[in-house]
Amino acid sequence: MNSTDDAPRGDLRHGETTEKIIGVFYEVYNELGFGFLESVYHKSMLLALTDAGLRVETQVHLPVFFRGHLVGDFFADIFVEHAVILELKAADDLAPAHNSQLLNYLKASSAEVGLLLNFGPKPRFKRLVFDNERKRLRPKIESA
Template sequence: MEKESTITTLTEKVIPEAYTVHNALGPGFLEKVYENAMLIELREAGLRAESQYPVQVYYKGKLIGDYYADLFIEDVLIVELKAVERLSVTHEVQLVNYLSGTNTEHGLLINFGSSVTIRHKYKTYRKTDKETRRKQ
């Protein structure tokens, strides 16, 4: 339960920063602009935040893909940013894949469209080195 309250507290700090950035910049910029602004706001708020955090995907012990999550905060929260008209299922799947690839349980998907849209994603299944996904 302590971990959940930590995540709740963290998301309560991150989400207002997204609104601060959007209110200052407005819509229409490329995703990277919002990423850089978020990094400034998060660090000024005293949070440890890394941008372009590497996500590596392995199959049978071999690296098969490299991706980069937009922000990784306090070593427990992945934040994927978008600057699109509307979020899609593909964007949500991308975040869940980042959660799987980093063995992280919580993520935020933040869209800087005409207004800010935020989705909180949970990944409770944690893979070990020898586990593979079963076919459904």
């Protein structure tokens, strides 16, 4: 079985990958603590995830379509193993808007699992899942 298609832990889709990511999140938090800019945590997570043997991409482009037309773009903070979107925050607490942001990233992409990681006064994470069967087919952009 290849690592982008890891076996679920219990009933968790990409459970092994998300477990590693959450462990790395706590390692970074424990080493840096609270109070840095989000960009510091972003660079630190990239390094630590890579050190943990995970494949990472940063600022992944996610186009948004409406009625077959490109109407906007998202850029996901980090994409791990071509399977899990990470949205990083350095806020006092997680807000409903943060959940909505990650959920929209999942809707706009082929990824089904996302982690919202907050490097606030207390480290917090949320795991969101949006099954591909619930997504509408996204139209492909054809070159003219």
